[in-house]
Amino acid sequence: MQPFQHQAATSVADTIAILSTHKGRAKLMAGGTDLLGILKTRATVAYPKVVVNIKSIAGLDKIQSDGQGLSLGALTRLADIVDSEVIRDAYPILAEAAASVAMPQIRNVGTIGGNLAQETRCWYFRYPHSIGGRIMCKRKGEAACLAVKGDNRYHAIFGGKKCFAVCPSDMAVALAALDAEIQISGAKGQRSVAVTGFYHPLGNVLETDEMITGIKVPRPAPNNRQVFIKHRVRDAIDFATVSVGLVVSMDAKTVADVRVVLGAVASGPYRATDAEAALVGRKLDPAVIEKAAEASVAGAVPLSGNAYKVDITKTLVRQALQI
Amino acid sequence: MNTRQNDPEQERRTIHLKVNDKDYALAIGDTVGAVAPSDTLAHTLRETLGLTGTKISCDQGSCGACTVIMNGKSILSCMTLTIECDGARIITIEGLADPATGQLHPLQQAFVDNSAFQCGFCTPGILMSTKALVDQNPHPTRDAIQHALSGHFCRCISHYEVVDAVCQATTTEGDHD
Numbered sequence: 298m299q300p301f302q303h304q305a306a307t308s309v310a311d312t313i314a315i316l317s318t319h320k321g322r323a324k325l326m327a328g329g330t331d332l333l334g335i336l337k338t339r340a341t342v343a344y345p346k347v348v349v350n351i352k353s354i355a356g357l358d359k360i361q362s363d364g365q366g367l368s369l370g371a372l373t374r375l376a377d378i379v380d381s382e383v384i385r386d387a388y389p390i391l392a393e394a395a396a397s398v399a400m401p402q403i404r405n406v407g408t409i410g411g412n413l414a415q416e417t418r419c420w421y422f423r424y425p426h427s428i429g430g431r432i433m434c435k436r437k438g439e440a441a442c443l444a445v446k447g448d449n450r451y452h453a454i455f456g457g458k459k460c461f462a463v464c465p466s467d468m469a470v471a472l473a474a475l476d477a478e479i480q481i482s483g484a485k486g487q488r489s490v491a492v493t494g495f496y497h498p499l500g501n502v503l504e505t506d507e508m509i510t511g512i513k514v515p516r517p518a519p520n521n522r523q524v525f526i527k528h529r530v531r532d533a534i535d536f537a538t539v540s541v542g543l544v545v546s547m548d549a550k551t552v553a554d555v556r557v558v559l560g561a562v563a564s565g566p567y568r569a570t571d572a573e574a575a576l577v578g579r580k581l582d583p584a585v586i587e588k589a590a591e592a593s594v595a596g597a598v599p600l601s602g603n604a605y606k607v608d609i610t611k612t613l614v615r616q617a618l619q620i
Numbered sequence: 621m622n623t624r625q626n627d628p629e630q631e632r633r634t635i636h637l638k639v640n641d642k643d644y645a646l647a648i649g650d651t652v653g654a655v656a657p658s659d660t661l662a663h664t665l666r667e668t669l670g671l672t673g674t675k676i677s678c679d680q681g682s683c684g685a686c687t688v689i690m691n692g693k694s695i696l697s698c699m700t701l702t703i704e705c706d707g708a709r710i711i712t713i714e715g716l717a718d719p720a721t722g723q724l725h726p727l728q729q730a731f732v733d734n735s736a737f738q739c740g741f742c743t744p745g746i747l748m749s750t751k752a753l754v755d756q757n758p759h760p761t762r763d764a765i766q767h768a769l770s771g772h773f774c775r776c777i778s779h780y781e782v783v784d785a786v787c788q789a790t791t792t793e794g795d796h797d
Contacts, residue, residue, distance in 0.1 A: 300650070303657035303703050330681045330699045333660070337679060348657065350704050376693075400771025401749065403681060405693040406700070533770030534682060 298336050301345050305353040309482050312508055315349050317484045321505040322346040327372055328406040330399070331415040338425035341437060357510065358408075360384065367514040371410030371480075375468075379404065388514060390523035390542055394471035397527045400534050410509040412468040413479060413492070414501060418536050419444065419452070419462035436460045436499050449600040451538060454607060455563040458498050461600065463561045465536045469495070470560035471525050473568065474542030477514040483507030493558075496565025518546035518554060524617040527560070528609050537561040539609045543617040545576070552576045557593060557617075559610055569593040572614060581618060590615040635706045639669060640715030648703060655702045662686040662697035665712060673713035673744050677773075684772035687745035688712050694752035713744035716751065727751060730789035731782070738776030746772045750786050759790055 306312040316323050324345040326332050332348075335341060351357070351372065358372040362383045369378070378384055378395040385392045398404055398412065416422070417436070421443040424432040433439040436459075444452045444461045452461040473492040481488050484506040492512075495501050503509070517523070524543040529535040540560035546553050555576045557569040572593035579585045593614040594607045635655050637644045646668065647654040655664055662679075665671045665688070677685035679698050686698040689711040716725035724732070727750055737743040746769060753760055753768040760768065765786045774782070 298658040298660070300656060300658050303701070305704075326701070326704075328699075329701065329704075330696065333699050333701070334680050336658075348701070350701075352704065399681075400684065401752075401768055402684065402687055402694045402696045402771050403699075405695055 298333075299339065299344055301336075302347045303350065304347055305350045308354055309357070309508065309510055312349060312351055312354065313482060313484055313506055315347065316506045316508065319345075319347050323349055325349050325351050325508055327351055327408040327411045328374070328403070329411075330403050330407050331411060335416060335423070338423065338427070338431075340423050340425060340431055342431070342433075351508070362387065364516065366516040367512075369409050369512040369514070371408060371509045371511050373409045375404040375407045375409065375412065376401070378409065387516065388475065388523070390471045390474060390525045390544065391468070391514075393523075393525040394467040394527075394540075394542070397525070397537075397540075398467050409468055409512060412466050413472075413495065413512075414503065414509060415466060416500075417462035418465045419460075421447065422462055434460070436462060445600065448602060450602045450605075451536075451561070452600055452603055453563050454594075454597045454599045454603055454610075455559075455567050456498070457563075457598065457600070460498050460564065463563060464496050464565045465561065466566075467525075467527060467537060467540060467560060469566045470540050470542040470558050472512060472514065473566035474523070474525075474544045474556045474558040475514050475517060476556060477512055479509055480511040480513060481507050482510045489513070493566055493568055498564045501565075517544055521546040522620075524620050526613050526617055528613060539606050539613055541610070541613040541617050542566070543614075545581075545618075547581075550580050551578055552581065557589070557614060559593065559614075562597075562606060562610060569595075569614070571595040576618075586615055586618045589618060635702060637702075637705060637708055637710060639665070639671065639710045640712060640719075644669060646702070657701070657703050659702045660698050661688070661690075661700040661702045661705055661710075664702040665697060665710075671712050671714050675741055675744055677741065682773070683742070683745075684749065685742050685745040687748045687772070689748055689752050689755075692752070692755065694749045711748070711751070713747060716747065725751075727754070727786070727789050730785040734781050734785035734788060735778075736781040736785040737774075737778050742772055742774045742778075746774070746782055754786075754790055760786070762787060765790075 357370040359370045361368045375395040421432045435442045442460050477492050478489045527537045527540040542558040545555040557572045559567040572589040575589040575592040590611040633648045635646045650656045662676050665674045675685040677683045681699040688697045
């Protein structure tokens, strides 16, 4: 790796001070499994002057639950989410999504904050500088998106604009299905952003002097059902080709409330609102499920090589509703 | 970039590691034998401490070849900065066999008995994940073994023999089908 300076942050305020001092030339490191990959390949032009270890901030890895909901510190490790009794009991979709991430070694160090803020896996974006030079693209602020005319089998089918890379985060899908909020601290103070509003086509809403400090998850309605299904080529390590997060609560026999969120189909977790509308107030019978599955892909605009994602999406939504 | 010039605090710092029960104190800096801030643990183990049993294959956190046990958990040493490991207890493949007699660890012997490798490059990493698993769960099911080892690539396709070897090494009557 190219050299960089290294600092260990002692608190959130300390981290923000370091970020403010270096104005975009500092990168935060928690588990590091995403950041080090990019630094090694030098896929992006900007290389940090300083890498800031935030694992040294005490108390930011807590899982806390009360009647209102769940609160996760940004440094909560994915393995701890998988093992948490509280989460398995009331928020099982989070444990399922976390268990599906990568491999045990990565879940042992990877954090929820890092999972949400990870960079896309687009192979044009990630192309290593050491093999013929990095590939410039819209996401790097130069030239157009190469996926449009290139190999786009893993790219977006919804809302593609400028950049067609997809958000690889599984936790974002599960958290969006639970209507969670991301807590952010920065030089200008604190703010809270819905998980669905955290991403935009070229990345996320974090300013260079901001960091994720935690996640707030409202307690879902009693008797709700949570499902997370992840389709991928191989059942380990691979990122999702399409995933679905479903949280549904019933009134006697009809759907009272439902959130259907799709992963790896857009620049962020994609809420299939048409599918939700097709479900609310209805019984979950085969005809309704079929309608919802069709509605989940309303407005999809596949590229030359990823129309198969439309079929996978419909199948996953159908499966999730049938469980 | 000369970090010592920019940060006098850093020059005085030392990283303490306990690797296979042996203590190491490594200075931070860019001289020979020191740890640069950008050095990965895999690099330090191999190039600075001479423990070349830990392999670097993809160097991107995808293949599992560099797996070591840190503070009781399997981790990827290629995706870990040494500078962030101060105070860590690390076990590498060199720490499995009995240091006094050289006798192989039962897991290593089971891999030999089952021919659970061909070229052997991925084997140290697989053994470390296996060790981390059986330390937590001495009698894992076949399914648990497959999940625990899911982060390991073997281009020679030794996976079947590996799972058999781990089953054999951890079996009690009727544990595995």
